[in-house]
Amino acid sequence: MSSLFLEVVEMLGQTIEKVVPITIVLALVFSVLSHFWACNPGTPWWRKRELVTDTCYWFFVPVFARVLRIGLLILGASVVFGINDADSLIAFYDNGHGPLAQLPLWCQAILFLVLSDFMLYWLHRMFHGGAFWKYHAIHHSSEDLDWISAARFHPVNLFIGTIAVDVILLMAGISPNVMLWVGPFTTFHSAFVHANLNWSLGPFKYVLATPVFHRWHHTALEQGGNTNFAGTFPLWDILFGTFRMPKNRLPETYGIDDHAFPSEIGGQLAYPFRQLALEQRQ
Numbered sequence: 001m002s003s004l005f006l007e008v009v010e011m012l013g014q015t016i017e018k019v020v021p022i023t024i025v026l027a028l029v030f031s032v033l034s035h036f037w038a039c040n041p042g043t044p045w046w047r048k049r050e051l052v053t054d055t056c057y058w059f060f061v062p063v064f065a066r067v068l069r070i071g072l073l074i075l076g077a078s079v080v081f082g083i084n085d086a087d088s089l090i091a092f093y094d095n096g097h098g099p100l101a102q103l104p105l106w107c108q109a110i111l112f113l114v115l116s117d118f119m120l121y122w123l124h125r126m127f128h129g130g131a132f133w134k135y136h137a138i139h140h141s142s143e144d145l146d147w148i149s150a151a152r153f154h155p156v157n158l159f160i161g162t163i164a165v166d167v168i169l170l171m172a173g174i175s176p177n178v179m180l181w182v183g184p185f186t187t188f189h190s191a192f193v194h195a196n197l198n199w200s201l202g203p204f205k206y207v208l209a210t211p212v213f214h215r216w217h218h219t220a221l222e223q224g225g226n227t228n229f230a231g232t233f234p235l236w237d238i239l240f241g242t243f244r245m246p247k248n249r250l251p252e253t254y255g256i257d258d259h260a261f262p263s264e265i266g267g268q269l270a271y272p273f274r275q276l277a278l279e280q281r282q
Contacts, residue, residue, distance in 0.1 A: 004278060010208045012063055012067075014281065015062055015063050016059065016063065018062075019058070019059055020084055022187060023058065025095075026147060026188070026191050027045075027046075027147075027148075027273075030045070030146070030147045030191065030192075030195045030196075030197075031045070031046075033195065033197055034146075034195060034196040034197060036197065037197050037198050037199060038196050038197070038252050039196050039197055039198040039211060039212065039215060039251070040196055040250075040251075040252060043144065045146035045148060045196065048146060048148075049144055049263070050142065050144065050263050051148070052264075053152070053263060053264055053265050053268070054142070054148045054149055054151070054152055055148065056265045057151040057152045057265060058148055058151045059211050060151075060265075061069065061151040061153060061158060062151075063128070064155060064158065065162070065163055067148050068159060068163050069163050069166055072163070072164075072167045073093060073167055073170060073171070074089060076167060076171045077089055077092055077093070077171075080171065091213035093170070093188050094176075095175050095177065096108070096173050096174055096175030096177070097173045098172070098173035098177070099173065100172060100173035101173050101174070103121055105175065105177060105178060105181070106181070108174050108175055108178045109178040109181040109182055111174065112169055112178050112182055113182060113185075113232060114233070115169060116165050116169060117230060117232045117233050117236070118164065118236060119165045119168075120161065120162065120165055120231050121229050121230050121231070121236040121237075121240075123160065123161045123165070124229040124230075124231070125229050125242075127157060127160075127161060128223075128225075128226060128229075131144055131276075132160075134155040134271065134272040134275045134276070135154045135156045135244060135272045136154070136157050136161075136259070137256050137261070137271070137272075138152060138153065138154040138157065138220050138268045138271065138272075139152050139153050139154075139157065140218060140225070140254075140255065141255060141256050141258075141261050141268065142218075142219065142254060142255065143253070143254055143255035144219050144254075145194060145195075145196070145215060145254045146194060146195060146196045147191040147192070147195040148191075148195050149194045150190040150191045150193075150194040151190075152268075154268070154269060154271075154272060155269070156272065157220060165225075186232075189208075189209070189232060190231075192210075192211065193209050193210065193211055193213070193214035193231075194211070194215075195211050195215065195217075196211070197211040197212075198211070198212060198250055199211050199212060200212040200213065200245065205234065205245055206222050206233070206234055206235070206238065207233070207235075208232065208233070208234070209228075209230055209231060209232055209233070209234055212245065212250060212251070213228050213245060214228060215250075215251040215254070216228050216244050216245065216246075216251045218227065218251070218254045218255075219251045219252075219253060220253070220257065221253060223248075223251070223253075224244045224251065226242070227243065227244035228242065228243065228244055228245075229242055231233075257276075268275065
């Protein structure tokens with residue numbers, strides 16, 4: 001058994017080891033919060049119809065993202081900078097490189113959050129149209145929207161809509177060490193905005209994406225499904241005319257207009273390709 005294979009297995013194990021305690025904490029926190037401040041009272045998250053599907057995504061996505069992110073960074077270093085040996089790669093990416101790496105780590109973290117969110121805003125809008133929607137529809141397919149729905153992403157959507165952005169910014173010189181700051185924040189905040197909470201945070205709804213803000217995005221198109229694209233900062237929606245937060249109203253129903261949409265993860269991963277084959281036959 002090669003050392004590379006053993007290293008990959010070890011990395012996968014380390015990723016799962018980190019995900020488990022985070023999952024337990026998030027489950028406890030949002031169970032308590034949604035008990036008192038539910039946006040849509042009713043069935044709790046642990047009794048939702050597609051819990052097994054979302055649980056599979058919850059553990060699959062961080063493993064897939066980490067492997068692909070590291071792989072792309074290694075490929076990028078080889079192709080763009082001509083770095084191929086392990087020691088040079090570690091030295092190159094250990095603390096970033098170039099002018100951006102000279103900034104304080106907290107400043108790099110803020111820069112990473114702002115730039116990535118701006119790019120993700122436009123990529124998110126792209127995934128809501130044309131040929132890209134069939135991949136993003138997986139994320140919108142959950143009718144029982146809750147914190148654990150945050151990881152329901154097709155690998156194509158995840159690659160183009162998240163991982164590629166991370167790789168671009170890290171290739172530009174931002175230190176991978178910012179992920180020690182950004183990673184926990186994005187994990188919690190992503191679960192937070194999908195959580196079954198009626199929180200809009202008052203005037204801070206214009207500063208940070210909230211559960212009500214994002215739950216409007218998961219409603220039908222005529223209700224708000226083509227608004228609130230920002231993942232973290234609603235400023236982008238305000239600037240580009242896609243902000244929606246109706247007064248004295250809360251979103252009620254979620255999902256997509258496709259009653260034949262598969263509920264299990266295997267069918268969902270195959271869904272875009274089946275749709276593509278269907279389009280080609282027509």
